[in-house]
Amino acid sequence: AQSVSQHNHHVILSEAASLELGCNYSYGGTVNLFWYVQYPGQHLQLLLKYFSGDPLVKGIKGFEAEFIKSKFSFNLRKPSVQWSDTAEYFCAVNGNSGYALNFGKGTSLLVTP
Amino acid sequence: EAQVTQNPRYLITVTGKKLTVTCSQNMNHEYMSWYRQDPGLGLRQIYYSMNVEVTDKGDVPEGYKVSRKEKRNFPLILESPSPNQTSLYFCASSSNLRRYTEAFFGQGTRLTVV
Numbered sequence: 001a002q003s004v005s006q007h008n009h010h011v012i013l014s015e016a017a018s019l020e021l022g023c024n025y026s027y028g029g030t031v032n033l034f035w036y037v038q039y040p041g042q043h044l045q046l047l048l049k050y051f052s053g054d055p056l057v058k059g060i061k062g063f064e065a066e067f068i069k070s071k072f073s074f075n076l077r078k079p080s081v082q083w084s085d086t087a088e089y090f091c092a093v094n095g096n097s098g099y100a101l102n103f104g105k106g107t108s109l110l111v112t113p
Numbered sequence: 114e115a116q117v118t119q120n121p122r123y124l125i126t127v128t129g130k131k132l133t134v135t136c137s138q139n140m141n142h143e144y145m146s147w148y149r150q151d152p153g154l155g156l157r158q159i160y161y162s163m164n165v166e167v168t169d170k171g172d173v174p175e176g177y178k179v180s181r182k183e184k185r186n187f188p189l190i191l192e193s194p195s196p197n198q199t200s201l202y203f204c205a206s207s208s209n210l211r212r213y214t215e216a217f218f219g220q221g222t223r224l225t226v227v
Binding site: 006009034036042043044045046049090100101102103104105106 | 154155157158171203215
């Protein structure tokens with residue numbers, strides 16, 4: 001069965017600090033990879049996605065992620081976080097042969113002024 | 114506007130009283146799914162549907178039922194709710210996860226069973 005691991009459950013950063021959130025998955029076949037963000041009290045919104053091609057993908061609000069196939073990883077990065085980035089971040093994986101979108105347990109990010 | 118609409122947004126109910134949470138999407142999506150979100154556990158899939166009249170169990174289906182009589186609607190039914198079903202529920206839809214499209218989520222339904 002597929003599983004998704006997010007290494008950091010809670011992250012606290014100061015504004016302008018750089019961010020990297022780890023995501024590893026266990027699945028041997030072709031995968032589609034996603035990062036979703038959930039702002040307080042809101043629904044999940046797509047930050048970025050990877051299906052194929054350039055392993056470095058850029059998403060909204062200055063976020064990017066890099067797919068490293070050999071490491072089964074899809075880490076999320078942002079060079080300089082803002083207070084408005086305070087949210088919960090979820091990595092999700094869909095194996096190309098399945099219908100399930102499997103989520104990690106999420107990382108809660110708090111950005112302090 | 115493309116959206117996934119869930120109702121109600123908030124619900125408090127008593128143990129054993131049947132309830133239905135509705136989900137509707139206006140994007141003509143084939144695939145719809147229900148998730149529950151619990152602290153420290155992330156999102157777990159309850160049921161999903163690949164198209165009308167085609168549904169299947171996700172990771173945590175016990176205590177839930179679904180139906181897909183129309184393409185746009187995918188209600189979640191709790192026949193006899195219990196306190197361990199207190200959670201935040203999300204409905205999602207996608208044109209087809211196997212064709213490289215992302216899932217769109219509803220606003221969520223916060224359910225409390227007392």
